[in-house]
Amino acid sequence: MKGIILAGGAGTRLRPATIPVSKQLLPIYDKPMIYYPLSIYLLAGIQDVLIITRPEELSIFRRVLGDGSAFGMHVEYETQAHPNGLAEAFIIGEKFVAGEEAALILGDNIFYGEGIEQKCNAGIALAKEGRATIFAYEVSDPQRYGVVEFDASMRAISVEEKPAVPRSNWAITGLYIYDREVSQLVKKIKPSKRNELEITDLNRLYMESGRLNVERFDRGTAWLDTGTFDSMHEAASFVRTIELRQGIKIACLEEIALAKGFITPTQAEAAANAYGQNEYAAYILKRVKEAQSAHR
Numbered sequence: 001m002k003g004i005i006l007a008g009g010a011g012t013r014l015r016p017a018t019i020p021v022s023k024q025l026l027p028i029y030d031k032p033m034i035y036y037p038l039s040i041y042l043l044a045g046i047q048d049v050l051i052i053t054r055p056e057e058l059s060i061f062r063r064v065l066g067d068g069s070a071f072g073m074h075v076e077y078e079t080q081a082h083p084n085g086l087a088e089a090f091i092i093g094e095k096f097v098a099g100e101e102a103a104l105i106l107g108d109n110i111f112y113g114e115g116i117e118q119k120c121n122a123g124i125a126l127a128k129e130g131r132a133t134i135f136a137y138e139v140s141d142p143q144r145y146g147v148v149e150f151d152a153s154m155r156a157i158s159v160e161e162k163p164a165v166p167r168s169n170w171a172i173t174g175l176y177i178y179d180r181e182v183s184q185l186v187k188k189i190k191p192s193k194r195n196e197l198e199i200t201d202l203n204r205l206y207m208e209s210g211r212l213n214v215e216r217f218d219r220g221t222a223w224l225d226t227g228t229f230d231s232m233h234e235a236a237s238f239v240r241t242i243e244l245r246q247g248i249k250i251a252c253l254e255e256i257a258l259a260k261g262f263i264t265p266t267q268a269e270a271a272a273n274a275y276g277q278n279e280y281a282a283y284i285l286k287r288v289k290e291a292q293s294a295h296r
Contacts, residue, residue: 001124001177002097003046005037006089007053007061007107008080013228022057024107025064026232029239030280031251032064033226037105038073039251040175044120046103047073047262050096052089055079070271071253072262085196087186094183101127102182104199106174110235112242112250113221123177126213132206133177133213134159136170137223145171146200148214156207156214161192161200170216172203173223179211254284258291265291 011018017026024034034051041049049068053061058077068075078092089104090097101124123133134156136148142163149158149167158167176199189201206212217223224235239250249255254271257263263271265288272284 001044001046001048001127002093002100002102003041003044003049004089004093004096004102004104005034005041005049005051005107006080006086006104007034007051009083010054014232017229021060022053023227024053025057025060027236028110028226028232029236029243030249033110034061034065034107035253036110036251037107038065038071038253039256040105040111040116040120041103042071042073042253042256042260042262043117044103044124045260046124048076048096049073050076050078050093051107052078052080052092055081070263070267070274072257072260072267083196085192085194086199087189087197087202090178090183090186090202091197097183099180099183101178101180103175103177105176108226109174110224110226110239110251111173111175111217111221112238113217115218116221119215119217120175120177123213123215127177127179130179130181131211131213132179132182132203133215134203135173135175135215135217137173137217137221138169139171140169142166142169142171146203148172150214154214154216156212159200159203159207159212161198170214172200173217174225176203178202178206249280249283252280252283252287255287258287 007024011023014023025032065075143166146161147166148156148170151157185205189197192198226232226235254268258268268288272281275281
């Protein structure tokens with residue numbers, strides 16, 4: 001299973017903050033925004049990841065993430081010169097996907113809560129059977145999002161992009177898992193009125209062939225779309241509250257990789273030392289000592 005993170009776009013709603021740096025590299029409390037989607041892939045066991053970003057920001061992402069080995073991943077990079085739609089990620093990343101199953105996460109989406117890892121694993125299993133999985137979250141303002149409608153048996157019967165009159169309150173989040181046909185199917189999509197390759201149209205192709213699965217996030221899951229200053233502040237406050245109250249870190253890549261066995265304690269310690277003297281590094285070193293004690 002390959003994973004793609006779409007981290008392009010000009011971030012115009014967040015200017016002037018995004019003039020010097022990509023939106024996905026702005027901090028959400030104590031770490032760059034891009035760490036959060038990367039953590040979802042780590043939790044799901046997806047280690048081969050492609051970052052798609054704007055050409056002028058490629059070098060910055062490389063400096064932040066490197067080749068991904070510090071947190072047990074293999075990270076590659078491609079560029080998207082213009083925002084031509086979310087589904088274009090599978091055209092840009094066709095060589096990277098190489099005919100395998102593939103997931104997509106939007107770089108400004110944050111997920112947190114019990115059951116996310118299990119739901120992702122269920123989607124990965126279905127992808128191997130030739131199905132696609134989208135993840136839905138109940139909202140009060142569905143007209144802002146792609147929307148999925150269910151029948152009485154909770155089977156998806158319609159998907160619409162930002163409908164004026166939504167047929168349900170279930171928004172489609174920025175997390176998708178597809179089978180190995182995705183790079184070929186996306187080529188069948190025609191540009192929308194916005195002249196973009198819409199991810200909703202790709203999902204519709206799977207739905208119409210009876211191969212679209214929907215995983216619904218319950219109230220115990222947080223989904224945060226950090227596209228505005230207010231939503232970024234909300235996300236940062238949420239992360240801060242969880243971390244301070246529970247003494248843990250959300251989306252600490254080295255911690256997850258260590259727990260999964262993707263890196264050794266020695267590698268995690270080296271990653272912590274590379275951060276220098278700070279609270280984040282101290283947290284990783286604490287987890288390293290716990291891991292070493294557990295194996296004695």
